[in-house]
Amino acid sequence: MIFHATALSSYSAKVRLVLCIKGVDFEEREPPGGYRSECYRALVPMGTLPAIQEGDWVLSESEAINEYLEERYADPPMLPAGFHERARVRFLARFHDLYLEPAVRALFPRVRDPALDGATLQRLRGTIEHRLQQLAGFCRPSPWLAGDRITLADCGPLVTLPLAQRILARWSQSLDVPTGLDAWLAEGWQDPRVHRALASWQKATDHWLTS
Ligand SMILES: N[C@@H](CCC(=O)N[C@@H](CS)C(=O)NCC(=O)O)C(=O)O
Structure with missing residues (x-):
């Protein structure tokens, strides 16, 4: 492939x-x-x-x-077995693509603007935090977003949250990550499979933001 x-x-x-x-x-x-x-x-x-x-x-x-x-490639499964649970994962994946990620992407054109005005920055950051509050309301991580194993629902946010954090750090801003999601993010990135898979992205992103 x-x-x-x-x-x-x-x-x-x-x-x-x-x-x-x-x-x-x-x-x-x-x-x-x-x-x-x-x-x-x-x-x-x-x-x-x-x-x-x-x-x-x-x-x-x-x-x-x-x-x-x-x-x-059925193994390991990244969708749960039950119909309701599968639909839930698909909802979370769509929520990421349609609502959370675009809120973070809205920061991209501003990355080269170190003097971005405070009001605009607060508005953009507020939209991301609103979506994160919604995401936190949809799931109780244990430890993954949809249960005890990583699913398709985790994949987008595992990239998008650190991306938002890294971009906002350019203006010395931190992202308010709701309780529960903060532990999910930290634990998720400690998983060696996640760490290995996302290493090249992390390096390229850091280079983009510091060059
Ligand atoms: N909905 C698409 C979005 C993909 C997307 O926007 N990818 C970016 C790179 S991360 C891209 O190719 N943008 C097109 C462009 O900038 O011309 C997907 O889920 O694959």
């Missing part, structure tokens, strides 16, 4: 987590022709990262990819 990704892409990191936890044999490639190139768009019409490729078959959209990986 070819995994089209870059080290810096946070949605790629979300999928790399699943690839690594499931022990999938994959070859990671930077987008052919470079990021946003015509050449990459010819392969992946959405033009987004990540994408996977098996022969002529190409799939983009991180959650569709993660669902595919879950069906194709």
Whole structure:
């Protein structure tokens, strides 16, 4: 399997987590022709990262990819057994992609603005914290977001929360992470599988933010 990704892409990191936890044999490639190139768009019409490729078959959209990986590589399962529990995980994954992650992404254009005005910063940070409060209301981590094993619900937030923390640190701001989610985040990152899978993303992100 070819995994089209870059080290810096946070949605790629979300999928790399699943690839690594499931022990999938994959070859990671930077987008052919470079990021946003015509050449990459010819392969992946959405033009987004990540994408996977098996022969002529190409799939983009991180959650569709993660669902595919879950069906194709059943072990270890990253969806629970019960219908209600599975639906819950899917809800959490969508909540991440549609509400939490875009609130963090709104900071991206501001990263190169060290003099960002306080009111704008508070507004952007407040939106992220509102989404985190909602997330905390949806789950009782034990220790993972949806129970005693890592699921697809954990993958996005395990990348997006540290990303928000690192970006906000540029303005010496800290993120108010609700009780429960703070312990989940610390424990999650101590898991050697998570640490290994996200190391390249962490390094690239730190380089982006300090260069
Ligand atoms: N909904 C997409 C979002 C992916 C996405 O936005 N990826 C970023 C990189 S992390 C990207 O490719 N952006 C396109 C661009 O900047 O042109 C997914 O889940 O895969």
